[in-house]
Amino acid sequence: MVSTENNVTIGSQTTPMSISQRLYPNLDDNTTLLMHCSNARFVYDLGLEQRNLWRKDRTAKINYPTQAKELAEARQAFTWLKEGSSAVQQQALRDLDKAFKNWWNNPAHFFRPTWRKAGDNEGFYVRDLSVRKLNRNWGEILVPRAEWVKFRITRNWNDIETASSARVTKDRSGRWFVSFTRPAPQIERESTGAIVGLDMGIASSVTTSDGMHLHMPKLLSPAESQRKRRLQRKLSSQQKGSNSRARTKLSIAKLAAKESDRRKDWVEKTTTQLVRNYDLNVLEHLKVKNMVRSASGTKENPGKNVAQKKGLNREILNQSWSFFRKRLKDKANSSGVVVTQVNPKYTSQTCSVCKHCTRQNRKSQAVFSCVACGYQADADINAAQNILAAGLAVTGCGGTPQALSHSDPMKRQPLEEEVA
Template structure:
């Protein structure tokens, strides 16, 4: 079995190295934006959209016109073009699934500056060789295993990081457990399992978010461009990063636990677009807590669910388990006891009370039980083989 892993380390940079990083990131941004404009323009005039290959062949010419583009390795520029291609693919996928499309955006200077090497890098001890930037030391917190597939250098509020993606052949393992579990994800309860386990949304974020609002307010009072403004902006960016990291840690913790405990995990086949729609649905229905939360950071929540699902997926597979994806329709309105399906069964967000048989349960756990039941039915029919890919 092949497994893909990413190792992220903080780089030990200096002014000189950072300058080179910014140059390379700038070249990538330039190429990305220029070709995005080209895609838009050609589509407007001729209704054709140049693809990656159409654009990649233009790179050498572009370098003659803008010699400073040679500051960046050719392959890194090609990767920027691949990112653009991917952004378009994502866009069309969202259009097809009826979600909020979100057209590819132009990249801005200083916002998520990053670039990716598909090859040409070397690692010696805790130093990495990045073409056109040179040798850079990094904080090696754990050893790298597998064959290096690509390397991304990115800037965040706390500095520059390198993310090394590897692929490794590992022997197939047999999962140590033999249980199956259904997982329901939501806003009020982050994840509810069919065995009755619930994971609440990570709670120390509330405090952080409160502080964040305060810093944001302070920032709006400062004069733009002043030293105080810059100091505050930096503080804000660091807080955003901390919140993101806390969230990621939590997603990792919960997904590890679930994938270790169960050999088969049944998840709703939710597209992100559906997620935002259902979040909207919950806002409209009663439930104060949900209302506030969903309004707060809907997009981040959506993103979190997507990532969470991916994590469960790869972790379960790594430990020899299986994933089954099921149609999420009606799982929240159906009585797990008698099968009766109605909105009336769920007069409140948190509680499920069947109007036919009187079955009562935490609504999210009821949904998780339905998800498991659907998953096992699908599995028994053999249709899960493709779903579990």
């Protein structure tokens, strides 16, 4: 899978989404950023000590508001603290508060908050985010007391621009990074009463039980694909460790980042539409085996370059589909939509009408034809209908999927490809 300079890959994106970019402060900025780091650390550790010293028999509570009030008093008393940014310092207390809440709510998963040490995971948050784009490769972020600080853009600008907050960090080798965070998306929707089964396919597509094929668009234009192939050929003939090879590698990485952004865009749009349209989305547990089917082809019609394609296909599709699942679940969770996963076994061989299950039902990759009842259908749609039926059995909704899924077609908004 594509991996850009800062190692952000599709599959590893967490919710809320976080995008890390390399930050390039000038000398003055560098001093200010270091001051913010040490202020944040100081306030965090002081707050921690205060909380550690607190005993149950004391009546006065300690929480974010009481600590923020004391911080304001301390800023009046100590000039050096006042010279720092109050926003940065307050955020350090919010951080601490959150660390304690995480720990209280889920002690099996979170450690008790501990001291922050100098040079160790140094950083601070920037709230009330302001960013601007200088050109294709460079952007700037407004950091308190430092004004605009440059960062290199390697991700989709729209994702950066719509971020709600950012954390500036310094790694052990002295490099600065800024991670932009976007909150989990909340989708405005009304209950539609519609439900759907989704067959995630081998041909970069999703088929719905009500008969739609949603195709991931070509990620690179013909010219871009050509350029990529040319660069890859060039790379193989270039000397290892040479500057020109490094330049070629960077160009390839940029194209890969472009592909990854476009794939992500498609996944974001499609999952948003699915969550808007359907109250229940049923999908299969990941079936890695089926995903590489296209590369190996059949006995009669073997695929070309099977080995290479397999590796590539598997990686890209797995990354895309696990990202797709993740985004669908994230959006569903925050919008009251149910996402259920079912066992993928036999969904492609079973007749969705009479439930007869045999391999002979598959006339070809594309066509389903039931040997028992004669039902004929697009193989992916038949599979999606089986997935939906299995999902209804799991969720205990019952009923016939067809009747339910068309219960109120007027409420369902058209998917993008229906409109086009």
